[in-house]
Amino acid sequence: MRKIPTSQIENPSPAIAQKQEQILQGAIRVFLQEGYARTSMDRVSAEAGVSKQTIYSHFQDKEGLFKALIERLTIACFQSIFCIEKLQGDPAILLRQVAKIYLTKVADNPDYLALLRLIIAESQNFPELAKLYTQTVVQRGRQILSQYFASHPELGISDPEAMAHIFFGSLVSYIIVQEMLYGKELISLSRDRLVDSLMNLVISQSKNIQ
Amino acid sequence: MRKIPTSQIENPSPAIAQKQEQILQGAIRVFLQEGYARTSMDRVSAEAGVSKQTIYSHFQDKEGLFKALIERLTIACFQSIFCIEKLQGDPAILLRQVAKIYLTKVADNPDYLALLRLIIAESQNFPELAKLYTQTVVQRGRQILSQYFASHPELGISDPEAMAHIFFGSLVSYIIVQEMLYGKELISLSRDRLVDSLMNLVISQSKNIQ
DNA sequence: GTCTATACTAAGATAGAC
DNA sequence: GTCTATCTTAGTATAGAC
Numbered sequence: 180m181r182k183i184p185t186s187q188i189e190n191p192s193p194a195i196a197q198k199q200e201q202i203l204q205g206a207i208r209v210f211l212q213e214g215y216a217r218t219s220m221d222r223v224s225a226e227a228g229v230s231k232q233t234i235y236s237h238f239q240d241k242e243g244l245f246k247a248l249i250e251r252l253t254i255a256c257f258q259s260i261f262c263i264e265k266l267q268g269d270p271a272i273l274l275r276q277v278a279k280i281y282l283t284k285v286a287d288n289p290d291y292l293a294l295l296r297l298i299i300a301e302s303q304n305f306p307e308l309a310k311l312y313t314q315t316v317v318q319r320g321r322q323i324l325s326q327y328f329a330s331h332p333e334l335g336i337s338d339p340e341a342m343a344h345i346f347f348g349s350l351v352s353y354i355i356v357q358e359m360l361y362g363k364e365l366i367s368l369s370r371d372r373l374v375d376s377l378m379n380l381v382i383s384q385s386k387n388i389q
Numbered sequence: 390m391r392k393i394p395t396s397q398i399e400n401p402s403p404a405i406a407q408k409q410e411q412i413l414q415g416a417i418r419v420f421l422q423e424g425y426a427r428t429s430m431d432r433v434s435a436e437a438g439v440s441k442q443t444i445y446s447h448f449q450d451k452e453g454l455f456k457a458l459i460e461r462l463t464i465a466c467f468q469s470i471f472c473i474e475k476l477q478g479d480p481a482i483l484l485r486q487v488a489k490i491y492l493t494k495v496a497d498n499p500d501y502l503a504l505l506r507l508i509i510a511e512s513q514n515f516p517e518l519a520k521l522y523t524q525t526v527v528q529r530g531r532q533i534l535s536q537y538f539a540s541h542p543e544l545g546i547s548d549p550e551a552m553a554h555i556f557f558g559s560l561v562s563y564i565i566v567q568e569m570l571y572g573k574e575l576i577s578l579s580r581d582r583l584v585d586s587l588m589n590l591v592i593s594q595s596k597n598i599q
Numbered sequence: 600g601t602c603t604a605t606a607c608t609a610a611g612a613t614a615g616a617c
Numbered sequence: 618g619t620c621t622a623t624c625t626t627a628g629t630a631t632a633g634a635c
Contacts, residue, residue: 198600214510216426219628230602235630300424300510302569313570321576341586344578348562349555355565356558359512360523366531368554376551380590408618429610440620445612 199237202227206234206248211293215245215301249297249308256291257315260284266327270334273327274381278350278374281320286354296359320347335385342381349377409447412437416444416458421503425455425511459507459518466501467525470494476537480544483537484591488560488584491530496564506569530557545595552591559587 205227209218220241224231238244260281266273285291294312302309321343328339336342353373356362415437419428430451434441448454470491476483495501504522512519531553538549546552563583566572 195600212513214426214513216424220630221628231629232603232631233601236600241629296509296512299506299565299569302506302571303422303424304427306571309570310574313566313572314575317566317570317572318575337589338582338586340576340578341582344563344566344583345555345559345586345590348559348566351566352558352562353554355509356523356527356554356561359509360519360527361512361516362523362527364520365524365528366550368550372548372551373554376548376555379547380555380594383593383596384590386593386596405618430612431610441611442613442621443619446618451611 198229198233202229202234202237203248203251206244207252210245210248211290211297214297246305246308250311252290252294253312253315256294257319260316261319266323270331271378271382275374275378278377281350282354282370286358292354292358317347333385334381346377349373408439408443412439412444412447413458413461416454417462420455420458421500421507424507456515456518460521462500462504463522463525466504467529470526471529476533480541480591481588485584485588488587491560492564492580496568502564502568527557543595544591556587559583
């Protein structure tokens with residue numbers, strides 16, 4: 180079995196896969212909590228319950244471990260949010276459901292909240308990870324919404340892509356400001372109020388073309 | 390003249406003020422570029438053109454320097470955006486103008502873009518700075534918009550606070566996704582298209598009550 | 600393949616000269 | 618008040634035993 184330098188894992192034996200899993204689980208806890216620079220490999224090895232050298236035998240270096248871990252988390256985050264691929268049904272119910280899913284899956288999951296923070300924090304140093312996140316999570320979300328808007332002309336949305344950005348972006352900024360930047364300690368704006376207003380906006384568009 | 394341990398500066402002599410200024414200017418460049426943990430005091434001293442000990446005579450430690458610097462930048466960012474206090478005039482023109490000002494001042498200013506990234510990155514380690522930013526920049530922006538919406542009932546906005554969050558939040562998320570997370574490399578969504586759609590939303594609300 | 604022990608480097612902070 | 622030189626700790630990465 181050859182050494183595995185990057186996150187590209189090809190047919191690893193069960194034993195190796197299990198060790199890697201163990202390392203990644205420990206590393207996730209530390210990196211998400213402390214950020215990249217503050218995380219020490221000593222701390223990771225302690226958290227994962229393996230020696231430092233074992234980590235270096237599975238991953239090239241600190242950067243390699245970090246990249247593998249962020250890639251995995253990003254995919255997991257995507258799968259968690261977009262469990263339903265096709266959007267169908269009454270807009271009023273469906274869009275509300277979409278908003279609820281995203282807010283619940285990300286805002287209420289400390290890991291995915293920390294992932295978003297970490298992606299932003301390291302966007303300069305790891306642009307490829309930021310792009311992966313944008314592509315996988317944000318872009319996909321906007322695309323699905325955009326397609327939904329476009330396939331429902333009765334909504335009267337002239338620019339579905341822009342509307343998708345506004346809809347999804349409002350949710351993203353809600354999470355960042357209210358949950359990360361302590362906005363909810365300064366003004367309480369419940370999720371229901373946000374979603375209600377978002378719904379009103381989408382619905383009111385349609386009334387103008389009737 | 391007593392030593393100045395924190396960012397609270399009280400009547401410093403011109404010479405001292407000038408040195409502090411010199412240190413802060415150098416520190417700003419390094420911290421905004423590298424982030425907190427990656428920034429070394431050696432690098433700051435080199436960038437500022439003073440010795441390390443001079444920094445430590447003006448600021449308690451790395452944390453103290455960082456806090457002073459972020460506080461100053463946050464205030465400057467606020468003043469840059471909210472040069473106009475009172476919002477008046479035709480909604481269609483004025484709201485468009487507000488959006489343009491925010492997008493221009495933050496997205497096109499690498500310092501304020503980096504400030505936002507740094508605030509998010511260090512929101513766990515420096516919650517007081519995150520709160521200051523939210524309070525000073527975000528909250529103020531939402532408040533002004535909210536008051537404007539509330540004082541213009543002809544717009545037919547049922548929840549001005551929520552609408553202000555959606556309006557301002559769409560701009561914030563646009564900056565984060567498009568400018569920081571390389572969104573504009575994946576899909577181009579021009580500022581004009583975003584602002585146009587935002588305007589349509591606000592205007593279409595009013596049509597429903599006529 | 601995994602562990603213990605260690606080399607090497609860098610960074611925060613301070614001592615002491617001027 | 619400012620500089621040079623230094624102390625001390627901590628962190629990445631590796632060498633060598635089992």
